[in-house]
Amino acid sequence: MADPTVESPDAQETAAELDPAAQKNKQLLDLLYRLFGQDAFTDVEEPYGFLTATTTREKIHDIIAGLQQDQELQLNFLTTMCGMHFPERKDQELGMVYMLHSLVHNVRLRLKIFFPIGDPHVPTLTELYSAANWMEREAFDFYGIIAVGHPNLIRILNVEDMDYHPMRKQYALEDGTREDKTDLFFGR
């Protein structure tokens, strides 16, 4: 008799087909491929049922603008966007993540772009989403990512006279002026 606690691969496949979230993700991926072409997306995956794809900074603005206008799934809500820094990825050190949400169909999409740290420019989304204004300022503040076309790209959270972008990993997280943590065993 077969072990009832282990699902066969066929059963898993059937379950995935019946899963409404998986079906929506498939519909969304089909839509993305149809609108923007299959070669616009790499590294497509679904961690925890959240469709994630990597694209390029040349295409990201058109993709988000196209999805905003699209009537099939209506991904017209920008949940969040933020910067990333992976120092070990050569010429792909910096990145931006965009999360879109269709409030009508409850589908979500996560898009990533990567670019070299020597050229940290991304197109602004402020003319598509007003919410992008502060989030692009945050990415500039913490990662030094410059949103080209942003109307007011200044620091948002850190002190104005800070002279570096603190979430880049070459900088220490700790405050350099702390004096009470010099103990060899209990300090830093």
Place this chain on the structure above:
Amino acid sequence: MDNRVPEIKMTKAPDGLEGAGFFATSLEKVVGIARANSLWPLPFATSCCGIEFMATMGARYDISRFGSERPSFSPRQADLLMVMGTIAKKMAPIVKQVYEQMAEPRWVLAMGACASSGGIFDTYSVLQGIDRIIPVDVYVPGCPPRPEQVLDGLMRVQDLAKNESLRRRNSPEYQALLASYNIK
């Protein structure tokens, strides 16, 4: 009917020369007692220490027993700046401005680990102790300190106020201290 006479707490008279119909002491002592028993605190509360201070102000711990009946939310009418909670570097100029707006004599109490030293927030965005921007008279340790500790800290400020020379704020040492913080 309640016949109990309310107990009126009086502060102890200072040492002096007493005789029939007169009492002589130094002005400094009288002023010190008056100041110490009517310290108006300005609560500068930014986080969980502020919650603990609310308990200190409440009926059970009752900071008004120590003459701090009236928390002053205007720095111009406050004697004691109580900084309670994490002060981010972006907040530092505001704390300093509040301190500069206070009239002399003024005292500062740093409540909790964050206000005293930065606490657990050993990070680029947090001021590592308010004594980097303003002079501090009393530090209250704890994370957050219990109300008893805050009251003890207030009593230490009272001791300072009671025993402070009237001329201290004009002394070159005090001027040098303020100058070291770049406070006029």
